[in-house]
Amino acid sequence: MSAAFEIRARHLWDGKTGRTGLVSVGVEGDRVRSVGKDGAPAPAGGAEILDFDDATILPGLIDMHTHLGINHQTGDIRAQMKDPAVRHILAGVQSLRTDLESGVTTAKLNGDREFYDVQVRDAIREGSIPGPRLFVSGRGIKSSYCTGGVVATAIVDDAESVGRCADENLAAGADWIKLFSSGGIFGTLEAVLRPSYGFGQLSAAASKAHAAGKRMSSHCFGGEAADACIEAGVDVMDHGWLLTERQLEAMAKRGMWLCPTVGVLTHPEGVLGHLPEGPKRDEARRRIDAVCATAAAALRIGVPLLAGTDAMHGGLAYELETLQDLGGKPTALLMAVTSSAAEVLGLAGEIGVVREGAAADLVVVRGSALADVGCLADVLLVMRAGKIVKKGHTLLKARKFSWPRYRRGL
Numbered sequence: 001m002s003a004a005f006e007i008r009a010r011h012l013w014d015g016k017t018g019r020t021g022l023v024s025v026g027v028e029g030d031r032v033r034s035v036g037k038d039g040a041p042a043p044a045g046g047a048e049i050l051d052f053d054d055a056t057i058l059p060g061l062i063d064m065h066t067h068l069g070i071n072h073q074t075g076d077i078r079a080q081m082k083d084p085a086v087r088h089i090l091a092g093v094q095s096l097r098t099d100l101e102s103g104v105t106t107a108k109l110n111g112d113r114e115f116y117d118v119q120v121r122d123a124i125r126e127g128s129i130p131g132p133r134l135f136v137s138g139r140g141i142k143s144s145y146c147t148g149g150v151v152a153t154a155i156v157d158d159a160e161s162v163g164r165c166a167d168e169n170l171a172a173g174a175d176w177i178k179l180f181s182s183g184g185i186f187g188t189l190e191a192v193l194r195p196s197y198g199f200g201q202l203s204a205a206a207s208k209a210h211a212a213g214k215r216m217s218s219h220c221f222g223g224e225a226a227d228a229c230i231e232a233g234v235d236v237m238d239h240g241w242l243l244t245e246r247q248l249e250a251m252a253k254r255g256m257w258l259c260p261t262v263g264v265l266t267h268p269e270g271v272l273g274h275l276p277e278g279p280k281r282d283e284a285r286r287r288i289d290a291v292c293a294t295a296a297a298a299l300r301i302g303v304p305l306l307a308g309t310d311a312m313h314g315g316l317a318y319e320l321e322t323l324q325d326l327g328g329k330p331t332a333l334l335m336a337v338t339s340s341a342a343e344v345l346g347l348a349g350e351i352g353v354v355r356e357g358a359a360a361d362l363v364v365v366r367g368s369a370l371a372d373v374g375c376l377a378d379v380l381l382v383m384r385a386g387k388i389v390k391k392g393h394t395l396l397k398a399r400k401f402s403w404p405r406y407r408r409g410l
């Protein structure tokens, strides 16, 4: 008989709503068998009881923006992109394990070298290596004049070539298409907002993705490129760091998803941490203030929200805590990393929820995540497809590092 568990705690986030009072989630095999009040009869044959008391049971979390072979916490990501294949993949396998043990049971990879991500996705699916369930983008697609997108390896300029690259990615097994319509975030505002793709290229990629029953996301900071993304039917905008209120409102109206990835900028081990002290770093801090103001406006306006770490592996709790600091409500943020992400990935009802019959991808964290998403950094249990992958208290790094408080000198 397959393993059975009865997980008990005082709070439950079921993917859509929160509940406080003793709750019990039964697991049998790789499925959730029951969701009820504590004290329900144990299944025949006996189940292992995991009682956590003051803790929250949640669906496994979904990181909607990360990468396989790069990790902002371990140095120069440009150099990591050039590492020999074996080193690059080994680093990726380690990073995905970190993600899984932090509570991320599903992740979307946003472009990587060649098609390593396809192979790693399949190896995880077959059970050869541990890791979250993956959705992969194959090669990121960018123009020859794009100043950012270190991870992109398909470099083409015209709409026809973009469409061809999208087709090649899909043929190689990509689940998503990923484009770069802006460059790097630092430098003059004019340069940062200069579009690297326009409507033609974006709609070429979107139509290829949609014709194959897939979705696409675009790295974009704002300016004309953002208008083009909104108009071209891009499903998810990654970053959106310098969008105007008008653009945020247009996204909300169209129901277009935003994945802000603010933490990769503000975390002490993220992008800022790699800049040398001096005028460049001061300028970067001011740019990050502007990014945070945009994210706060997106939260206020209610743009459909997703969340991602952008290769800050194990940092999804930090990302959510940052968005909470910027005005995000815990329930809206929990929705972003559970049922909303599941919907965007086409797996609504299967993942991102705790309900009878759903996949037994579960996380238990200390305290009430319904009141404070910072609790997601206090991981007590991670279960993937009914198997325990991490048990025992782990405190994820950088909890309570707050950019707004740091900027106010607190």
Ligand SMILES: [Zn+2]
Pocket: 065, 066, 067, 110, 151, 310, 311
């Ligand atoms: Zn990225």
